[in-house]
Amino acid sequence: MCIAALLLSSCSGETDPELPVPITTTPVTSTQPPVAAPTPAELNANLARAFDAGIPAADKITLVQGAAADPQLIDQVVAAAKANKAVVEVVDVTDLGDGSVVATVAMRLDGQPTPESVMNFVAEDGVWKLSQDSACGIVSVAGLTSPACG
Structure with a gap:
């Protein structure tokens, strides 16, 4: 199974002419003021924390949209990445202006580089989260x- 294929397949919706793959946006519905788009370093720090096996899933709920419905969702994501020996690095962030961003990621699966792909992140309650999609x-x-993931 290939995380790169899954990242590409998990994106659907409109196509941004500047990005080589379709993107999905999940509008943010919050009374909080808009959150500035994250930097690649900030998203990489969130991903490192999410993939840290030493941090309990309950402490990672704020890192994945929808994880409150299933606190083990983050563990499932981590298991999928671990099974594929995936190393993910956010290299660029595109602010969609609606409380969501598309992050271009460089990946290595079992030590082998893959084509660049994208992950979507959304701002909820002042925190940038990996989108539920x-x-x-x-x-x-x-x-x-x-x-x-109904």
Whole structure:
């Protein structure tokens, strides 16, 4: 199973002419003021924390949209990445202006580079989270399930 394929397959919707793949946006509905778009370094720090096996899933709920419906969703995403020996690095961020961003990522699967792909992130309650669509795409392609991925 290929995380790169899953990242590409988890994106659907409109096509941005500047990006080589379709993107999905999940509008933010919050009374909070808009959050500035994250930098690649900030998203990489969030991903490193999310993939840290030493941090309990309950402490990672704020990192994935929809994880409150299934606190183990983050563990499913981590298991999928670990099974594929995936190393993900955010290299660019495109602010969509609606409380969501598309992050261009460089990946290595089992030590081999893959074509660049994208992950979607959304701002909720002042925190940038991996979008539920992206998380569920990863879980689905890995053959796993989650109640958050109806």
